[in-house]
Amino acid sequence: xxxxxxxxxxxxxLFSITTITAxxxxxxxxxxxxxxxxxxxxxxxxxxxxxxxxGIGGQVMNFPSSSYGRLPDNPIQGAPGQILPIxxxxxxxxxxxxxxxxxxxxxxxxxxxxxxYSVISPANVAFLTYGAIFSAQIEPDGxxxxxxxxxxxxxxxxxxxxxxxxxxRDQITLNWQSSGGEYVVIEIYDATxxxxxxxxxxxxxxxxxxxxxxxxxxxxxxxxxxxxxxIFASRLAYSSLTINITGATVTTPPPTSQTCASGSxxxxxxxxTLYRIxxxxxxxxxxxATRNNIxxxxxxxxxxxxxxx
Numbered sequence: 251x252x253x254x255x256x257x258x259x260x261x262x263x264l265f266s267i268t269t270i271t272a273x274x275x276x277x278x279x280x281x282x283x284x285x286x287x288x289x290x291x292x293x294x295x296x297x298x299x300x301x302x303x304x305g306i307g308g309q310v311m312n313f314p315s316s317s318y319g320r321l322p323d324n325p326i327q328g329a330p331g332q333i334l335p336i337x338x339x340x341x342x343x344x345x346x347x348x349x350x351x352x353x354x355x356x357x358x359x360x361x362x363x364x365x366x367y368s369v370i371s372p373a374n375v376a377f378l379t380y381g382a383i384f385s386a387q388i389e390p391d392g393x394x395x396x397x398x399x400x401x402x403x404x405x406x407x408x409x410x411x412x413x414x415x416x417x418x419r420d421q422i423t424l425n426w427q428s429s430g431g432e433y434v435v436i437e438i439y440d441a442t443x444x445x446x447x448x449x450x451x452x453x454x455x456x457x458x459x460x461x462x463x464x465x466x467x468x469x470x471x472x473x474x475x476x477x478x479x480x481i482f483a484s485r486l487a488y489s490s491l492t493i494n495i496t497g498a499t500v501t502t503p504p505p506t507s508q509t510c511a512s513g514s515x516x517x518x519x520x521x522x523t524l525y526r527i528x529x530x531x532x533x534x535x536x537x538x539a540t541r542n543n544i545x546x547x548x549x550x551x552x553x554x555x556x557x558x559x
Contacts, residue, residue, distance in 0.1 A: 273470050273490030275370045283362040284380055285339055288354030291384055292339050293365075300536055301342050302378070304386060305352040308393045308481045313342050314537035314559050321345045333359060368399070369535065372443040373470055374525045374547055375485060376535070387484055390548040392539075395477050397484030404430030404473040404486035411469070411493055416461045418497040424469060425456045431473035431486050440464035441498075443523050445548065465498045510558055518554040531558050 281296035290305040299315025315338075324340030333356040335343045343349050365380040376388040379398050387397040408427040416422050428434050431453065438447040441464045449457065453473070461467070469491045474483040508516050510531030518527075524547045528538040539547050541559040550556075 273370060273372065273468060273488065275368055277366060277368045280365055280367050281362065282365045282380060283337075283339070283360050284384060285335060285356050285360040286358045287356050290353035292335065292343070292353065293378070293380070293384070294338050295367075295534075298534060298537070299338065300534055301338055302386075302536070303342065303349055303353060304394055308395060309352060310386075310388060310392050310394045311349060311352065312536040312540040314534075314540055316537075316559055317540065318342050318345070326350070328355065333357070336360065369525070370488070371525055372439045372445075372468060372523075373437060374523070374535070389482065391546040393482060395480045395482060395484050397475075397477065397486070399485065399487060401487050404428065404475070406434070406471050406473050406487055406489035409469070409471050409489045409491045411459075411491060414493075416493065416495055418461050418463050418495055418499075420461045421458050422461065422493070423456050424459055424491075426451075426454070426471045426489075428453045428471065428473040428487070431475050432483075433474060435472040435474050435483070435485075437470045437472070439468045439470070441466045442521050443526075461493075461495050463498050464495060466492055466494045468492050512558055514558050516556045516558055518550050518552055518556060520552050522550065522552075524548075524550050524556075527556065533559050 283294040285292050290303065293302045301313040301318070303311035303313070318338060318341045321341040322345065324334060324336065324344030326334065326344045328334050334340065335356055339360060363380065365378060368377045374390040377386070377398055378388065379385045385396060385398040386394045388394045406426060406428040408425070410425050411422050413422060424436070426434060434451050434453060436449045436451060436457065437445065438459065439445055440462055446462060451457065471489050472485045473487045474485055477484050510516070516527060524538060524544065525535050528535045535547060537559045538556065542556050544550070
């Protein structure tokens with residue numbers, strides 16, 4: 251892009267349980283079942299029974315196993331020769347008109363294999379890759395785009411900040427270089443995981459940052475590419491940087507001792523994020539969000555009551 255873009259400045263309250271020292275990427279290999287539909291895809295996780303429904307318009311629906319396990323088998327009958335979903339897919343598709351409206355009828359029989367599921371925090375962006383058949387970048391607000399991280403296409407080759415030992419309210423300069431993408435997205439998080447700022451910029455650039463009242467900040471710079479027909483850009487690669495700050499008065503509270511038993515109620519504390527509550531309680535982020543009707547996984551508030559699936 252020829253001109254430096256500053257399109258988004260978002261400041262909203264997000265919390266985490268522990269101090270974020272750098273961006274963290276968690277990768278797991280999972281067995282899945284996959285089925286293609288006229289206007290989307292369905293994927294079932296063998297490790298926990300969770301079903302994702304992906305519409306081609308960028309919408310994601312989540313169905314933990316507890317939400318469909320007792321539903322009747324698919325009651326929908328198709329035309330002669332029409333492929334119909336079975337098992338868990340059939341229960342979700344056949345008993346939810348909104349799912350059928352979103353993805354239409356299957357175009358291929360159900361298949362399966364190994365997939366990779368990655369979650370990158372504090373951004374809470376997930377990537378699901380099933381070989382060359384399907385890939386999804388799942389944003390915290392429940393949208394998705396067909397994309398995957400690929401350091402062979404793009405890289406953030408340099409990310410530095412000067413000076414290196416700032417105090418609260420000091421100004422520093424962030425410098426970056428990237429290649430392969432169309433532009434970069436810069437995200438800034440405080441020590442609790444609160445998203446302070448989002449901006450966009452050229453592949454090589456710099457920007458000033460005023461240090462917040464926080465013991466540290468985590469800066470994530472993403473190399474991104476616009477996807478034709480998509481409602482947001484695909485993230486190709488990233489780099490992160492932690493900047494320690496002297497003189498902060500805001501501290502991170504200690505972890506809570508609340509129970510994580512299935513069906514129990516968890517009360518959101520200062521310093522919580524949905525991702526870290528899910529990780530602590532041994533449930534998936536998708537299952538926790540779906541059980542509590544949360545659309546934007548980056549938006550929870552102190553005192554909110556969550557049911558653990």
